[in-house]
Amino acid sequence: MSVDQADLPAAASAKRRRSPGKTGSYRKKWADFAWGAALPVAVLLVWQWLGDRELISPLLFPTPRVIAESFVWLWNSGVLFENLGVSLYRTFAGFGLGAGLGLLLGLFVGLSRSVERLLDSTVQMVRMIPHISVTFLFVLWFGIGDTSKVLLIAKGCFFPLYIYTFLGIRNTDNKLFEVARVLGYSRFKQIVRLVLPATVPGIILGIRLSLAIAWVSLVVAEMMGASSGLGFLMMDARAMSDTPTVFVGIALFTLFGKITDSVVLFAERRLLAWREVHDG
Incomplete structure (x- = not known):
């Protein structure tokens, strides 16, 4: 053999x-x-x-079976699909705008003390403005169309990414920057090879918080003034005492919030597979 x-x-x-x-x-x-x-x-x-x-009470608490039947009827009629598509567009457009700006500004402020002195205090003051209070202003300025909804969601998504990106950079070990300077890394190379990998955990946490705020902001925006979307559908159902439809909207917001959070968690496990963490 x-x-x-x-x-x-x-x-x-x-x-x-x-x-x-x-x-x-x-x-x-x-x-x-x-x-x-x-x-x-x-x-x-x-x-x-x-x-x-x-x-x-069947009026206040319709059973899960009744809610499921309401979901099937709304889907088959096309009403749910149309309004869901509008809400998804507003959510992801607002999240992309707000989170992208938050990430970029967090990088600039975190990498430069002079930029921090110039901008950070103003950003923190704007962050303290109650989210619900600017809803009326956005509707007044931009109407009840998509623009006001997207901007309101973007405002909510901006701050978590800004704060956690900034903190991720400032919590990076300074010795790593010294090594990068010794190796002759350019500023761009420092950001790509050092800053971004070091801030990934904070950025991912900021993304999770921003997505949660995006869904909450969408509900607020569509309930305060809209002619389409899941929030509008829920408000219209409430006016008609159609409680099952309201529960359908709540269930969909919960489901999509959980799905987006799970996607980010999956990406985190892939990107940070090298970390050894306590799993309970």
Whole structure:
């Protein structure tokens, strides 16, 4: 028997040993998902049980079955698809604008003391303005079209990215900058090779907070003045005492908020796979 042939059983055995590890990883993910879904599913089951026995008001708390039927009707009629598309456009346009500007300004302010002295105090003052108070001004200035909605969402998304980018740069070990200078890195090279990798954890946290604020801002903007979107659909349903439709809107906001947050978490695990962190 040749050496290669002798190694075949060992290789096959090693492959079999690796396979359970991958299977175990999938099982762990499904177990985590099951544990996370246990409480919401239990709440829905209890809610349905209470509704079937008329222990709660069907007007104030329609059962999950009724809400699901309302969702199907709205989807089949095309009303939900049309308004959902408008809301998604406003959310991601506002998030892209606000988060992008927050990231850029956070980099400039974090890298320069003179820029910090010039801009940071003004930015912090604007951050203290209550979000709900500028809604009326934006509607007054820009009308009830998409512009006011996008700008309001952008305002909310700007500050988390700005703050966490700024803090990520300032918390970077100064010795790394000294090494970069010794190696003759240009300013651009320092940003690409040192600053951005060092600030990735803070940037990702800022993105998660900005996305959460984007969905909240969308609800506020569309409820204060709009002629389309999920918030408008919910306000119109409230005026007609159509509570199931209101719950459909709430469920969709919750679902899309969770999806976007999960996407960012997935990206974080990929980008920061090298980190060793405590997993409980």
